[in-house]
Amino acid sequence: MERRRSPRPSTVTTAVGTASGNSASAGTEPAEVATRPPAKPAESATAPRTKRGVPEGLWQKCEGCGATIYRKEAEEMQNVCPQCGFHWYVSAAQRIAQLLDDGTFEECDANLRPTDPLGFRDKKAYAERIVSEQKRTGMRDAVVTGTGMIRARRVACGVTDSSFIMGSMGSVVGERLTRLVERATAGKLPLIIISASGGGARMHEGILSLMQMAKVSAALARHSQAGGLFISVLTNPTMGGVAASFASLGDLCFAEPRALIGFAGPRTIKATIRVELPKGFQTSEFLLEHGFIDRIVARKDLKSEIARAIDYCGG
Amino acid sequence: MSSALHRLPLEKPIYQIEDRISQLEAAPVGAQEQEELRRLKRELVEVQKNVFGSLDPWQTVEVARHPNRPKTSDYLSLVFDEFVELHGDKAFGDDPAMLTGFAKLEQHKVLVVGHQKGKTLAERQACHFGCAHPEGYRKAMGKMRLAAKYGLPVICLIDTPGAYPGIGAEERGQAQVIAESMFLMATLPVPIVCAVIGEGGSGGALGIGVGDRVAVLEHAYYSVISPEGCAGILWKSVEFKADAARALRFRSRDLKEFGVIDAVIEEPAGGAHRHPRQMATRLKTWLVRSLRSLVDQPTDTLVAERYEKFRRMGVFLEEAAS
Numbered sequence: 015m016e017r018r019r020s021p022r023p024s025t026v027t028t029a030v031g032t033a034s035g036n037s038a039s040a041g042t043e044p045a046e047v048a049t050r051p052p053a054k055p056a057e058s059a060t061a062p063r064t065k066r067g068v069p070e071g072l073w074q075k076c077e078g079c080g081a082t083i084y085r086k087e088a089e090e091m092q093n094v095c096p097q098c099g100f101h102w103y104v105s106a107a108q109r110i111a112q113l114l115d116d117g118t119f120e121e122c123d124a125n126l127r128p129t130d131p132l133g134f135r136d137k138k139a140y141a142e143r144i145v146s147e148q149k150r151t152g153m154r155d156a157v158v159t160g161t162g163m164i165r166a167r168r169v170a171c172g173v174t175d176s177s178f179i180m181g182s183m184g185s186v187v188g189e190r191l192t193r194l195v196e197r198a199t200a201g202k203l204p205l206i207i208i209s210a211s212g213g214g215a216r217m218h219e220g221i222l223s224l225m226q227m228a229k230v231s232a233a234l235a236r237h238s239q240a241g242g243l244f245i246s247v248l249t250n251p252t253m254g255g256v257a258a259s260f261a262s263l264g265d266l267c268f269a270e271p272r273a274l275i276g277f278a279g280p281r282t283i284k285a286t287i288r289v290e291l292p293k294g295f296q297t298s299e300f301l302l303e304h305g306f307i308d309r310i311v312a313r314k315d316l317k318s319e320i321a322r323a324i325d326y327c328g329g
Numbered sequence: 330m331s332s333a334l335h336r337l338p339l340e341k342p343i344y345q346i347e348d349r350i351s352q353l354e355a356a357p358v359g360a361q362e363q364e365e366l367r368r369l370k371r372e373l374v375e376v377q378k379n380v381f382g383s384l385d386p387w388q389t390v391e392v393a394r395h396p397n398r399p400k401t402s403d404y405l406s407l408v409f410d411e412f413v414e415l416h417g418d419k420a421f422g423d424d425p426a427m428l429t430g431f432a433k434l435e436q437h438k439v440l441v442v443g444h445q446k447g448k449t450l451a452e453r454q455a456c457h458f459g460c461a462h463p464e465g466y467r468k469a470m471g472k473m474r475l476a477a478k479y480g481l482p483v484i485c486l487i488d489t490p491g492a493y494p495g496i497g498a499e500e501r502g503q504a505q506v507i508a509e510s511m512f513l514m515a516t517l518p519v520p521i522v523c524a525v526i527g528e529g530g531s532g533g534a535l536g537i538g539v540g541d542r543v544a545v546l547e548h549a550y551y552s553v554i555s556p557e558g559c560a561g562i563l564w565k566s567v568e569f570k571a572d573a574a575r576a577l578r579f580r581s582r583d584l585k586e587f588g589v590i591d592a593v594i595e596e597p598a599g600g601a602h603r604h605p606r607q608m609a610t611r612l613k614t615w616l617v618r619s620l621r622s623l624v625d626q627p628t629d630t631l632v633a634e635r636y637e638k639f640r641r642m643g644v645f646l647e648e649a650a651s
Contacts, residue, residue, distance in 0.1 A: 131587065131644035132578045136563035185643035192640065215531075215553045217563065220577045221589050224531065224553040225642040228539050231508060232515035232639050239516060255553070257504035258492075258532045263512055277503035277532070278494030282558070286494050296499055304500050 076100055078272065092313045101250060101270045101313055105151075106158040106175035109208055113317055114162035114171065121160040123193050128155050128186045132220050140218040143179065151178050155186040156211070159194040161203065165321040170198035172207045176251065182213025183256055188226025191260060195233035199240050204324045208247040209261040212274070214254020227259035234263045243327045245320055248275050248298070248307070266323055268311045269298035334602060335396045339388045343380055343599065346373045377599035384548065386574035390556060392548040393527050394490075397602040399609065401428055401443030401486045404526065407609030408616065409434055412441065415475075418467035421501060426456040426493070427465030427537075429472040434484065435617055437624070440476035442469045442537050443486030446527070459528070460493035466506035466536050470513050482520040482620055485537040490555060492533030507536040514539035515639070516632055520623035522616055524594070525549045526601075529579075541635050542619040544592040545581040546608070548600055551590070552579035589642055591619075 074085050078100020088095060092112055093102040104112065110119050134140040148154060156178035161170050172194045174181045183191075191207065198205035215223040234244060246264030248257075250273035258277055261267075269275060276296035284291060294300050301307045311319045336344055350369050353362050384392060392398070405412045405428070414430040417423040425445060432441045446459035476483050492503050514521060514537075523540035529551030545551055559573035560566060581593040594615050597604035623631060 125648040127646040127648065129644060129646050132576065134576050134578075136572075136576060185645040189643050189645055217554050217559050217577070219644070220553050220587075221551060221579060221584055222587055222643055224535055224551075225589050225639065227508075227532065228511050228515070228535055228639045229642055231511040232539070232636050235512045235515040236636065238512075255532055258507040258536075259511065260508070262502075262505045262508040275504075276499050277492065277507070278499065282494045283496065283499070287496065289496075291496065295496065300500075304502070306502050306505055 074102075077102065094313055099312070100272060103176065103210075103250075104313075105177065106153070106173040106210075109173045110158065110160075110162070110171070112313070113206075113208075113320070114164060114169075115166065119160055119162035119171075121158065122197065123159060123190045124154070126154070126186045126190055128184055128219075130218075131185070131222060132218070134218045134220070136218075143218070147178050151175070153178050155184070155190075156181045156213075157183075157187040157190050159190045161197070161201075164206070164317060164324070167321060167324050168203055169320075169324070170194050170201070170203045170205045172205075174207075174209050174211045174256070176210040176212055179216060179218070180213030181209075181211035181256070182216035182223070183211060183226050183230075183259075184216035184219040184223045185226060187216075188223070188229050191230045192226075192233045195230065195237050195244075198244075199233075199237045199242050202240075202242065204243040204245065204327070205237060206245050206247065206320060207260055207264075208249060209252040209256055210249045211256035211261070212251035212253050214256050214258075224255065227255050230260045231263060234260060238265070243324065245323055247311075247316065247320075248301075249273050251275070253277070253279060262306070264308075265327065266308045267306065268309050268316070268319065269301060269307045270313060270316075271298055271310055273298045275301055333397075337388075337391050337395065339384070339391065340380065342376050343373065346376060374598060377603075381548070381596070381598055381600055385571070386550075386577075386580060387556065387571035389548055389550055389580050390528075390574055392600055392602075393550050395600065395602045398527050399601050399605040400448065401445050401488060401526070402448075403605055404486060404609055404612060405432065405441065405443075407606060408613040409439075409441065415472055416468075418464045418471055420467055421464040422462075424462050424465030424468060425452075426459055426461040426489070427468055429468055431481070432484070434613070434620065437617075437620055438481055439484050439620075440472055440481045441484045441486065442472060444489040444533075444537070446488060457493050459489045460491060461489065461533060461536075462493050462495075462498050463501040463503050463506040466492075466510050469537055470506070470510050473513060473517060477517050477519050480519060482522065482624060483517070483540075484616060484620075485521065485523040485540060487523060487525040487529050487534045487538055487551075488527035488549075489530045489533045490528050491530035492536065507532045510536045511539050515636065518628045518632060520620060520626070520631060521635070522619045522623070524612060524616065525551050525590075526612070530555060539635070539639065541623050541631060541638070542592070543590045544594050544615055544619075545584055545590050546594050546601060546612070547581050547596040549581060550579045551581075551584055552577050587644075 073082050076083050076095040079098035081097045093104050128144050130141040157174045159172040244264050245266045246261050248269040252261050252275045298310050353366050409432040411433045428443045428445045444459050445456050447453040447456040521540035523538050523543045525545040556570040556574040557567045560569040584590045597607040601608040
C-alpha cells in the first residue's frame with residue numbers, strides 16, 4: 015500500500031519529472047523551490063484566491079499526469095488525482111479537516127503575527143508582501159497549530175501551508191511550532207507536524223529565520239528526551255531549512271506519494287554539478303529508497319496510519 | 330608579505346601604498362626616503378582603517394571569501410597548542426570539508442570541529458570549497474558524542490558557503506544530518522563555543538552552530554542564504570547579489586543587533602588576511618574567555634541556558650489574546 019511504484023500508468027514517470035521540473039524553475043540554494051501550489055481547488059467556503067495558469071471553474075489540470083480533471087471528483091478524493099494518484103495541494107485548514115476528528119481542533123497562538131525586522135525589500139517590500147499574502151490566503155502566516163483528536167486520540171498538531179510565501183519558516187512559524195512542541199511535551203501529547211514548505215527558511219527575515227531551525231529542533235530534542243512521540247509527515251514540497259530541521263526529526267517520518275523533498279533545490283544542484291538530475295530525484299520514493307522515510311502513506315490512509323502509530327508508541 | 334596576497338579591487342588604495350613602501354624599502358635608503366617611508370606607513374594605517382571601516386555588505390562578502398583569509402587549519406596551528414585529527418564518520422567516508430579532532434587550548438583539552446576550505450586549488454577541490462557532505466556532519470556528530478562522553482568542551486569554527494548541493498549529498502541525507510546535528514547539539518552535556526571565521530552559509534553553518542557562545546569575526550557574515558541564491562530567487566538574477574547582500578542584514582553588527590550572536594570579534598585594520606597572527610590572538614582570547622565562563626557551570630544549567638538562548642530568537646508581534 016505504501017510503495018505504489020510498479021502499478022503506475024506510464025504517464026506517471028513523466029509526472030515525477032514534471033514535479034521536480036516545475037520547481038526547478040524556482041530558485042537556488044536551500045531556501046527555495048518556488049512552486050506555487052496549484053491554484054487552490056475550488057472550495058468556495060474559504061477566501062477566494064487568484065489562480066495562476068490554471069483554468070478557473072469546474073476543471074483542473076493535474077500537475078502529475080496533465081489530464082484535465084473534474085474538480086469535484088478530485089475533491090471527493092481529498093484532492094488526489096483520480097487518474098494518476100498525484101497528491102494535489104491542500105491548505106492547512108483542509109488538512110486539519112481531513113486529519114482531525116470533526117470539531118475537535120482548537121487553534122493555539124493564532125494571535126502571533128509576522129513583522130518585518132530587517133526592513134527587507136526585494137522587488138517588493140516584505141511588509142507589503144505579508145499584507146498581500148494574508149489577504150490572498152486568509153492566513154496570518156504559513157502555519158496553523160493547535161490540539162485536537164485523531165480517532166479519539168488527543169494530539170498536538172501543526173500544519174504548514176505552501177501557499178503562504180511558499181510555506182517558508184520565519185519567526186512566526188518557528189515560534190508557533192516551538193510553542194506547539196513545548197505544549198506537547200508538557201501535556202504528554204503525541205506531536206504531529208505536517209510540512210508543506212517549499213520555501214525552507216524565509217529569506218525575508220534573514221538570520222532570524224535560520225535560527226528558527228535551531229529553536230524548533232532544540233524543542234524537539236527536549237520533547238524526545240521527555241519520551242514524547244513526534245510523527246513528521248512530509249508533503250509536496252518540503253525543502254531547504256524546513257527539511258533540514260523539524261521535518262526530518264520525527265521518531266517516525268511519513269511522506270505522501272511523489273512529494274518533492276530535499277535539502278538543496280534542483281536548480282541549485284543542476285547549476286553546481288552541471289549534469290541532468292536522475293528521474294524521480296528528491297521524491298518521497300527516492301527518500302524511501304535511500305532510507306530516510308519510514309513509510310509512504312497515501313492521503314486517504316494518513317489518519318488511520320497516524321492513529322495506529324500512536325497506539326504502537328504507547329500514546 | 331602583502332605582495333603575495335590576492336588583491337580585491339576594494340583594497341586598491343591599500344595595496345597602492347603597500348607597493349610604494351616595498352619599492353622604497355628595496356631601494357637604497359637616504360634620510361628623505363626614510364621620512365617618506367614613515368609618512369607612508371602612517372598613511373597606510375589610516376587607509377586600512379578607512380577602507381575596512383566602510384565596507385558595504387557585498388564587499389564584506391568579498392572579504393569573508395578572500396582566498397588568503399585564515400582558515401580553520403590556520404587557526405588550528407595559531408590558536409591551539411596541539412591538534413590530533415580524528416577522521417571518518419564510521420559509516421560512509423571521511424569528508425575533508427569537515428575537520429575534527431582533539432586540541433589543546435591553553436589548559437583546556439577540547440574537541441574542535443571546523444569547516445575546511447583548503448588553500449591550494451587541489452585542496453579546495455577536495456574540500457568542495459568548504460561545502461561539507463552528509464558524512465562531514467555525521468563525522469562532526471560522532472566526535473561531539475565522543476566529547477560529551479569524556480567531558481571535553483567543543484569548539485566549532487564555521488566557514489562554509491553552505492552544505493554541498495549535489496546528488497550524492499541528497500542521497501545520503503543532507504537535510505537529515507543537519508537537522509540531527511542541531512538536535513544533538515541542543516542537549517549536548519558539554520560547553521559548546523562557536524565562531525564564524527569567514528562564511529556562515531545557511532544550514533551548513535548552523536549545522537555546527539548551536540552553541541552556548543557564538544561569535545562572528547568582524548568581516549565574516551552569517552546568512553540564511555547566500556546573496557547570489559537570494560538574488561536568483563527574489564530578483565530573478567544573480568546580478569542583484571549586492572542588493573540581496575544589503576537586504577539580508579547578515580554582517581556581524583546586524584547579527585549582534587538581532588540578538589543571534591554574543592560577540593563580534595574585531596579584525597585588525599586591513600582584515601584578518603593581512604594579519605592572521607593578530608587575528609588568531611584575538612580569536613584565542615575570546616575562545617578562552619568564553620570557555621572559562623562555561624566550564625564550571627553544572628551541566629543542567631548549561632543545557633538549560635543554551636535552550637533559552639535559542640528559544641528567545643525571532644521577532645514577531647503578539648496581540649493580546651482575546
